[in-house]
Amino acid sequence: MNRNLQSSLRRRRRQCNPMTEFDALPPELRTWLRTAALPWSPVSAKGVWLRAGGKRDPEAALARLAAVEAATLQKDRVQRA
Numbered sequence: 669m670n671r672n673l674q675s676s677l678r679r680r681r682r683q684c685n686p687m688t689e690f691d692a693l694p695p696e697l698r699t700w701l702r703t704a705a706l707p708w709s710p711v712s713a714k715g716v717w718l719r720a721g722g723k724r725d726p727e728a729a730l731a732r733l734a735a736v737e738a739a740t741l742q743k744d745r746v747q748r749a
Contacts, residue, residue, distance in 0.1 A: 693713070704737060708737075716733050716736055
């Protein structure tokens with residue numbers, strides 16, 4: 669296993685299985701993640717979803733996720749150019 673053995677930082681351990689976390693997401697968010705251009709973690713997608721008000725307005729939250737993803741893709745394009 670390749671890891672930085674000189675680091676003094678504590679290693680993070682996942683408390684839950686990512687598939688279990690994915691299964692616990694709202695159905696609209698799971699559907700969006702299946703077609704997303706980037707590989708989102710369930711935790712980060714849920715964070716954006718909740719901050720965008722996904723429980724009250726799922727369509728607005730999906731639009732926010734798409735905007736975040738588009739901005740990330742644009743940033744990557746600029747860095748590669």
